[in-house]
Amino acid sequence: MTMTPEQASWFSDIFNRLVANVEQVLLGKTFVIRLSFTALLSEGHLLLEDYPGTGKTSLARAMAQTVRGSTTRIQFTPDLLPGDITGVSIYDQGSGRFEFHRGPIFANIVLADEINRASPKTQSALLEVMEEGRVSVDGVSHDVGAPFMVIATQNPIEQAGTYRLPEAQLDRFLMKTSIGYPDHASTVRILEGAGVKAHETTLAPIASAQVIVEMGMLARRVHVDPTINDYVSRLVEATRAATEVRLGASVRGALALIRAAKTLAAANGRHYVIPDDVKALAEPVLAHRLVLDPEAEFEGVTTASVIGQILIETPPPSDRQAV
Numbered sequence: 001m002t003m004t005p006e007q008a009s010w011f012s013d014i015f016n017r018l019v020a021n022v023e024q025v026l027l028g029k030t031f032v033i034r035l036s037f038t039a040l041l042s043e044g045h046l047l048l049e050d051y052p053g054t055g056k057t058s059l060a061r062a063m064a065q066t067v068r069g070s071t072t073r074i075q076f077t078p079d080l081l082p083g084d085i086t087g088v089s090i091y092d093q094g095s096g097r098f099e100f101h102r103g104p105i106f107a108n109i110v111l112a113d114e115i116n117r118a119s120p121k122t123q124s125a126l127l128e129v130m131e132e133g134r135v136s137v138d139g140v141s142h143d144v145g146a147p148f149m150v151i152a153t154q155n156p157i158e159q160a161g162t163y164r165l166p167e168a169q170l171d172r173f174l175m176k177t178s179i180g181y182p183d184h185a186s187t188v189r190i191l192e193g194a195g196v197k198a199h200e201t202t203l204a205p206i207a208s209a210q211v212i213v214e215m216g217m218l219a220r221r222v223h224v225d226p227t228i229n230d231y232v233s234r235l236v237e238a239t240r241a242a243t244e245v246r247l248g249a250s251v252r253g254a255l256a257l258i259r260a261a262k263t264l265a266a267a268n269g270r271h272y273v274i275p276d277d278v279k280a281l282a283e284p285v286l287a288h289r290l291v292l293d294p295e296a297e298f299e300g301v302t303t304a305s306v307i308g309q310i311l312i313e314t315p316p317p318s319d320r321q322a323v
Helices: 005-022 030-041 056-066 082-086 120-132 184-192 209-219 226-241 251-267 275-289 294-298 303-313
Strands: 046-049 071-075 087-092 097-102 109-113 134-137 140-143 149-154 175-177 245-247
Touching: 005 030, 005 056, 005 209, 005 251, 030 046, 030 056, 030 149, 030 175, 030 209, 030 251, 056 071, 056 109, 056 149, 082 087, 082 120, 087 134, 097 140, 120 134, 120 149, 175 275, 209 251, 226 251, 226 275, 226 303, 251 275, 275 303
Parallel strands: 046 149, 046 175, 071 109, 109 149
Antiparallel strands: 087 097, 134 140
């Protein structure tokens, strides 16, 4: 059963209110906030590659407050162990048995700060939870709950002593983007409120965690025309055929693009996907999944420019079948 126009209108109204609420904290970053909620409602995870002090922690905290959920922040360091993330079983002498103590991964919004500073083993522990939605300790599974979203960050500078995420692990993130520095007007507004610390700001919740789960389930029912599936397939195939690319987007990338496009369509008040939804999400969903040829990278080619060129060269469907 596909989403109805009335349901799409309700979805869009809630979505816009969620975004407007978070924008009270993250001024002038509407596009990034919309991407973040699109990832959340698509049951995906977000990778932010950004400089320090751009508001990554504020984004995670504001999103959690907006959906009346919990949030945790994990500072990734070289000595961080998998158990520090997932939790451990500790023997209780009183009861005579082991009891599981939950780690910080058990939250609705988890900020994994500077994920590339932890060892590959610790990174893998986080990425396993992201994929499965549960933690397995001593043969017992523990669900992390829903909604569940990891916002991981990487610092584009100071790469010494870091462990770069392998391509197979980057593929686990639905989107990759950056917040960036605010514009002049937004900076002035931020400075006007300098008397209030970021962690002291409390936002009124707009929707409950259960409503977010229901919205995610509703987004799955957005209609996707066969011509849209064909368009996404051609885009993904073009990434593999591009001369500058050594490794193109995977099938998981194509599925992620369709899933995110469904959510974006509903956020825009439509119960069906159009090519513009795919175009708007192509770079944040696909770019981080590409591996460039070393020569092309040396010449200054970026994955974003490759996606941009592919969008120009790949014609979208010209019409849509009736829903």
